[in-house]
Amino acid sequence: MPARAMYCYTCDSDEQHRSLTATEKTWLRGRTGRRSVDEFFMCEAPECRNVRSGFNKHPFDPVIRVPLPD
Numbered sequence: 001m002p003a004r005a006m007y008c009y010t011c012d013s014d015e016q017h018r019s020l021t022a023t024e025k026t027w028l029r030g031r032t033g034r035r036s037v038d039e040f041f042m043c044e045a046p047e048c049r050n051v052r053s054g055f056n057k058h059p060f061d062p063v064i065r066v067p068l069p070d
């Protein structure tokens with residue numbers, strides 16, 4: 001899926017976001033307890049990696065950031 005520009009709550013600006021990889025989705029399901037996490041995107045700004053959904057710029061409080069891969 002191509003990156004898309006959306007507002008990032010933690011950057012406080014419009015940034016490129018991408019959908020999560022399979023590994024990241026598995027991680028986020030465990031992190032949130034949600035069954036489906038397909039609606040979430042990750043901010044691609046350097047060192048941000050904040051998670052938002054397509055409709056909600058601030059779905060988690062405190063915010064959730066996708067960890068860097070090992």
Ligand SMILES: [Zn+2]
Pocket residue numbers: 008009010011012015043044045048049050
């Ligand atoms: Zn961001």
